[in-house]
Every structure is written in structure tokens, then in C-alpha cells.
Amino acid sequence: MNKSLIVLALFFVPGISTAAAQDQVLIEAESFDDHGGWVLDTQFIDNMGSPHLLAHGMGRPLKDATTTIEFPSMGTYRVFVRTKDWVAKWDAPGTPGKFQLVVNGKPVAENFGTKGKEWFWHDGGTVDIESAETTIALHDLTGFDGRCDAIFFTKNETPPPNENTILADWRQKLLGLSDEPTEKSGYDLVVVGGGYAGMGTAISAARMGCKVALIQNRPVLGGKGVERSPSLGDGLDSARRVSTDRRDH
Numbered sequence: 001m002n003k004s005l006i007v008l009a010l011f012f013v014p015g016i017s018t019a020a021a022q023d024q025v026l027i028e029a030e031s032f033d034d035h036g037g038w039v040l041d042t043q044f045i046d047n048m049g050s051p052h053l054l055a056h057g058m059g060r061p062l063k064d065a066t067t068t069i070e071f072p073s074m075g076t077y078r079v080f081v082r083t084k085d086w087v088a089k090w091d092a093p094g095t096p097g098k099f100q101l102v103v104n105g106k107p108v109a110e111n112f113g114t115k116g117k118e119w120f121w122h123d124g125g126t127v128d129i130e131s132a133e134t135t136i137a138l139h140d141l142t143g144f145d146g147r148c149d150a151i152f153f154t155k156n157e158t159p160p161p162n163e164n165t166i167l168a169d170w171r172q173k174l175l176g177l178s179d180e181p182t183e184k185s186g187y188d189l190v191v192v193g194g195g196y197a198g199m200g201t202a203i204s205a206a207r208m209g210c211k212v213a214l215i216q217n218r219p220v221l222g223g224k225g226v227e228r229s230p231s232l233g234d235g236l237d238s239a240r241r242v243s244t245d246r247r248d249h
């Protein structure tokens, strides 16, 4: 039997890297070909709508995240980057999460992670696209938790929707994702629930050689261990909350 453990999450995670409609291209940061030194963060899908890439370098700028995309047509595009200035909510000085968007080796004039107390589509101005195949990079400038959700190129001046209830449908449409669930099969064991018991069961079975699917309805594993309720997981819960508060997505 195949030794593997697959976690199936019931929340929306785009599986297609790039969606091209007429004169517009949406790229989810998490679907870049190479994340470089950036890390995938899925903890905050519930409140910001999607996974994002995080430049957690402890003060040292990280290696670029890079990808290659196909544009539907040449010409001048306006680019929007969904990001935020993560210290703005405290009116703190400086912009520690600053990064650049590099298109075909050339940074766009605007720096990102420099505005906005909440996630929003930061207008990066215009870029000229002269070849269908184009390389895109996220260039970290600080190593202090810059974050990027998605990048949108459009020949229209209108920014994408930002409200989660609208944005989810908009993402799904542009990414070409179906409303119908994807069927999976061929597992020796299916575990429903990613709490301590579910994780232990799934890991043990996988170690014994089963092909296991672990189904979880939340962006993080841990069950009561990551909830604010009295349980054996309170210690882990506290640690997670401290970690979350310090990072403040």
C-alpha cells in the first residue's frame, strides 16, 4: 500500500495558479511556481479569504518568490496587489512588511506592504507587457513579515472587489473553479476531523502503510488544541494565540 497521508480541507483553496480572462490575469501568491524564502500561510483564510505568502525572515530579506504566467494579450496593464501594512493598525512608524513586485526583471514603481490597516488591493500603477510569457517575482525588502495574497493585472482601471463575500465568488470565477466538489478515491482509510484523535489516527495509519485521507473543515489542524475552550489543548491554544497575536496576520 502507498504510504501517504493527505489532508483534505473543506474550505476554498485555489488549485490553479493563474486565471486569464479577456485582458485580465489573476495570480494567487500561494500558487507561485517557487515560493523562494517566503512561506505559505493558511491560518487566516477565515478572515481574509485566501492563503497568502509571508516573508518571515526575522529581519533578513528573503529569496524572491517567482512564477511564470501567460498574458492573454500585449499592452499596458494596471496592476493591483492584495496586501496590507501589518503595523498600520497601531499607527506604528515604518513599514516593516515592505516588498516589491518585479515584472520581467523590473520592479514596478510602487512598493507594497506600505499602506492599509486591513487587506486591500494596493494600486501599483501600470506596466507594459510585451511578451505573452512573463516572469513575476515578489522581492522582499525587509525580512519582517511582508505578505501578499494575490496579484491582479487588468486593462480596466477598476480595482477588484475586496469584500470577502463578493471576493470569494470573483476569485472562483476568474480561476475557473467549478462549484462541484472534486471526487477523490482510492484510500485505505478516511479520517473525518483533524483534532488530536484524528491526527493521531491518520498519522499512525499512514505509518503502518495505509493511504489515508484526513478531512478537516478548518484552515488549521488541532481541534480543541486551537480553540478557546477548556481542554488538554489549552497550553497549545495559548501558545498559538501568542504566536498569532505577535504576527497579527
Ligand SMILES: [Ca+2]
Residues within 6 Å of the ligand: 028, 029, 030, 050, 051, 052, 148, 149, 150
Ligand atoms: Ca491568495
